[in-house]
Amino acid sequence: MAPNTSEAAVDLDAPWISQEDLPVETYQIIDEDGTYDSADVPDLADEEFLDLYRWMLVEKRYAERMIKLQRRGQMGTVGSSRGHEASIVGSGYALQDGDWLLGMGRETSAMLLRDVSLRDIILFWRGVEDAQRFLTEQNCMIGISVGGYLPMTTGIGWGMNLTDSDSVVTAHFGDGATSTGAFHEAVNFAGVLDAPAIFYCQNNQWAISTPFEKQTNANTIAQRGLGYGVHGIRADGNDVLAVYDAMREARKLARAGHPVLFEALTYRTEGHSTSDDPTEYRERDAVEEWLERDPIERYESFLKSKGLWDEVDKDALVAEVDEEFSAAVEAADEYGPRDVDELFEYVYDDLPPILQEQLDEMERELAELDDLEAYIERRPKG
Amino acid sequence: MAETIINAINMALTEEMDRDDRVVVFGEDVAETGGVFRATEGLKEQFGGDRVVDTPLSEIAITGGAVGLAVFGLRPVAEIQFSGFLPPAFDQLVTHASRMRWRTRGQWSAPMVVRTPYGAGIRALEHHSESLEGAYAHVPGLRVVIPSTPYDTKGLLKSAIRSPDPVLFMEPKHIYRSIREDVPDEDYEVPIGEAAVRREGEDITVISWGAMMQKTLEAVDRIDADVEVIDLRTISPMDRETVVASVQKTGRCAVVHEAPYSGGWAGEIVGTLNDEALMYLEAPVERVTGYDIPVPLLSMEDYYIPHPPRIAAAIEDVLAY
Ligand SMILES: Cc1ncc(C[n+]2csc(CCOP(=O)(O)OP(=O)(O)O)c2C)c(N)n1
Numbered sequence: 001m002a003p004n005t006s007e008a009a010v011d012l013d014a015p016w017i018s019q020e021d022l023p024v025e026t027y028q029i030i031d032e033d034g035t036y037d038s039a040d041v042p043d044l045a046d047e048e049f050l051d052l053y054r055w056m057l058v059e060k061r062y063a064e065r066m067i068k069l070q071r072r073g074q075m076g077t078v079g080s081s082r083g084h085e086a087s088i089v090g091s092g093y094a095l096q097d098g099d100w101l102l103g104m105g106r107e108t109s110a111m112l113l114r115d116v117s118l119r120d121i122i123l124f125w126r127g128v129e130d131a132q133r134f135l136t137e138q139n140c141m142i143g144i145s146v147g148g149y150l151p152m153t154t155g156i157g158w159g160m161n162l163t164d165s166d167s168v169v170t171a172h173f174g175d176g177a178t179s180t181g182a183f184h185e186a187v188n189f190a191g192v193l194d195a196p197a198i199f200y201c202q203n204n205q206w207a208i209s210t211p212f213e214k215q216t217n218a219n220t221i222a223q224r225g226l227g228y229g230v231h232g233i234r235a236d237g238n239d240v241l242a243v244y245d246a247m248r249e250a251r252k253l254a255r256a257g258h259p260v261l262f263e264a265l266t267y268r269t270e271g272h273s274t275s276d277d278p279t280e281y282r283e284r285d286a287v288e289e290w291l292e293r294d295p296i297e298r299y300e301s302f303l304k305s306k307g308l309w310d311e312v313d314k315d316a317l318v319a320e321v322d323e324e325f326s327a328a329v330e331a332a333d334e335y336g337p338r339d340v341d342e343l344f345e346y347v348y349d350d351l352p353p354i355l356q357e358q359l360d361e362m363e364r365e366l367a368e369l370d371d372l373e374a375y376i377e378r379r380p381k382g
Numbered sequence: 383m384a385e386t387i388i389n390a391i392n393m394a395l396t397e398e399m400d401r402d403d404r405v406v407v408f409g410e411d412v413a414e415t416g417g418v419f420r421a422t423e424g425l426k427e428q429f430g431g432d433r434v435v436d437t438p439l440s441e442i443a444i445t446g447g448a449v450g451l452a453v454f455g456l457r458p459v460a461e462i463q464f465s466g467f468l469p470p471a472f473d474q475l476v477t478h479a480s481r482m483r484w485r486t487r488g489q490w491s492a493p494m495v496v497r498t499p500y501g502a503g504i505r506a507l508e509h510h511s512e513s514l515e516g517a518y519a520h521v522p523g524l525r526v527v528i529p530s531t532p533y534d535t536k537g538l539l540k541s542a543i544r545s546p547d548p549v550l551f552m553e554p555k556h557i558y559r560s561i562r563e564d565v566p567d568e569d570y571e572v573p574i575g576e577a578a579v580r581r582e583g584e585d586i587t588v589i590s591w592g593a594m595m596q597k598t599l600e601a602v603d604r605i606d607a608d609v610e611v612i613d614l615r616t617i618s619p620m621d622r623e624t625v626v627a628s629v630q631k632t633g634r635c636a637v638v639h640e641a642p643y644s645g646g647w648a649g650e651i652v653g654t655l656n657d658e659a660l661m662y663l664e665a666p667v668e669r670v671t672g673y674d675i676p677v678p679l680l681s682m683e684d685y686y687i688p689h690p691p692r693i694a695a696a697i698e699d700v701l702a703y
């Protein structure tokens with residue numbers, strides 16, 4: 001049943017094009033062993049270099065501690081971002097006040113950089129509806145239907161054009177998302193509209209158990225930009241400076257009316273989520289290989305050769321970041337009290353009579369039916 | 383052997399793939415890992431990578447691809463990982479699958495199955511909890527099937543795979559593993575379009591399906607009356623005969639579903655009873671349903687689900703009318 005792919009049999013005369021005609025380079029500043037050319041290093045102040053480092057620790061500790069909370073039953077299912085620190089932080093760091101960021105849940109510190117509070121991210125993963133109310137106050141949103149929010153990203157960019165805004169909109173999504181129809185339509189339309197939109201794909205090479213090679217026959221995500229007539233770039237997603245630098249340029253392009261398809265090449269070193277066991281479908285070797293390319297360690301060697309490492313007290317930084325996380329958990333624990341009206345709020349702008357009736361009925365039943373509460377468990381805590 | 387609904391799905395798929403070379407199983411994460419719920423576990427090992435395929439993350443291409451395979455003479459069984467991700471592919475069901483036979487005047491058809499887990503209660507994120515069977519049942523040309531027991535699951539899925547027309551097979555994931563019963567190894571079908579009378583009774587007819595069957599039976603156990611319980615099993619085309627005959631006998635009826643009230647399939651049942659059994663009714667038909675809101679996220683999801691006390695109270699109201 002295998003398809004006939006024997007190329008030798010095909011003799012071609014017409015001017016065909018193929019992806020092999022277009023090698024896509026991966027933009028890198030700090031290479032895998034930590035060396036770099038100073039001329040390529042983005043022009044950042046020392047504090048900013050150190051800040052990038054701190055943010056990567058925030059992302060790492062956040063991921064580790066969320067998983068711990070989940071294991072203890074204090075969190076819903078959650079996905080780890082281990083390995084993505086440079087890609088998340090580098091992209092988030094290049095955005096500016098007023099920019100919008102729509103994500104899929106694996107870009108926490110990029111949202112924290114937009115002033116979303118850690119408490120609200122925790123509430124989100126605990127399944128508290130109000131979390132997204134707070135996220136949107138910072139022009140952020142998390143969409144769970146993969147790829148589904150990309151057309152609206154284009155629309156937001158369109159709106160920015162129509163209202164002479166000087167912001168950009170960024171959507172973070174995974175390699176899996178690039179297989180959805182929504183992705184293709186969104187990027188294409190953004191090109192037509194000259195929308196100030198950055199489509200930021202964290203290509204971590206897995207979509208649950210599906211490897212990138214099975215996700216698409218395209219060699220890269222970035223090359224697809226050509227198909228839509230927009231700029232594309234592939235950056236080493238484990239190199240925070242490359243991501244930051246390219247994202248800064250992407251932002252300029254977007255502002256100049258050129259939407260961008262940005263591929264950050266990284267690797268999901270852990271399971272898709274706490275309900276996934278990756279040992280079922282992939283070899284440990286490949287994972288080890290990518291663990292070797294840890295983005296934080298790579299940046300540490302950069303800081304060392306840049307002479308900034310002396311200013312880093314890593315233990316103290318980790319302790320500080322951990323404390324912030326604990327405080328956020330405490331704030332999330334204290335969030336409330338919550339009432340069933342919440343469930344009926346925001347379905348519409350007003351509460352139509354049918355919903356009011358149903359809410360009254362729910363409240364009446366909760367009060368009158370003796371053992372109804374016994375079937376209801378609020379969880380993990382909320 | 384006592385099997386779960388998940389096992390029963392796996393058995394049906396295995397047997398049908400074995401029986402008919404044209405059966406092809408595909409979807410996100412179905413081959414290598416056997417699917418996020420393990421419904422397709424072992425199929426790739428047994429039938430190979432040409433017939434058990436991990437697809438890109440493309441609900442439209444999965445569903446539309448199934449239409450193409452079916453038109454070309456294969457028997458696709460596609461999995462949509464959660465029914466909350468089916469909406470992009472709704473177009474493929476409405477625009478192509480359901481109308482292929484009609485469009486081509488019987489020359490082409492789309493004998494395909496889309497399997498998808500639906501319903502609340504698994505403590506997941508947005509889009510992992512909805513029950514939209516009413517919306518799909520509204521599409522002419524599509525059969526919508528929802529099993530509630532392991533035995534039926536195997537027999538109905540086999541019928542679905544052998545069906546000459548497209549079937550949307552919605553699986554009550556909340557009870558995937560929570561109930562067990564004997565599922566025979568041999569080949570059998572449970573026909574699509576036939577409801578099951580789970581309990582016979584004279585006082586009232588209670589109709590439900592899917593994950594709500596368990597809650598309904600629990601509610602009925604609390605009630606001191608002779609209750610007839612119908613498991614609809616096929617939402618569309620509905621077994622009107624069984625429903626109508628039962629209500630003509632009992633004169634009273636309650637319908638239980640997890641989907642929202644407005645536009646829910648219970649409304650269709652009430653309409654049917656209005657047409658066919660109005661003069662037999664001794665009380666208005668009660669509907670115990672979800673609310674007209676998105677299913678709450680995991681922290682307060684339980685409030686949404688029609689639990690046995692609500693169902694029992696409604697049944698008692700109808701009896702007391
Ligand atoms: C439309 C849709 N289909 C399926 C799913 C189930 N699902 C959740 S995440 C995921 C894989 C996503 O992979 P990718 O886009 O690469 O992002 P990653 O998780 O790797 O960051 C799948 C299949 C979903 N959420 N939305």
Ligand SMILES: [Mg+2]
Pocket residue numbers: 174175176202203204205206207208
């Ligand atoms: Mg991915």
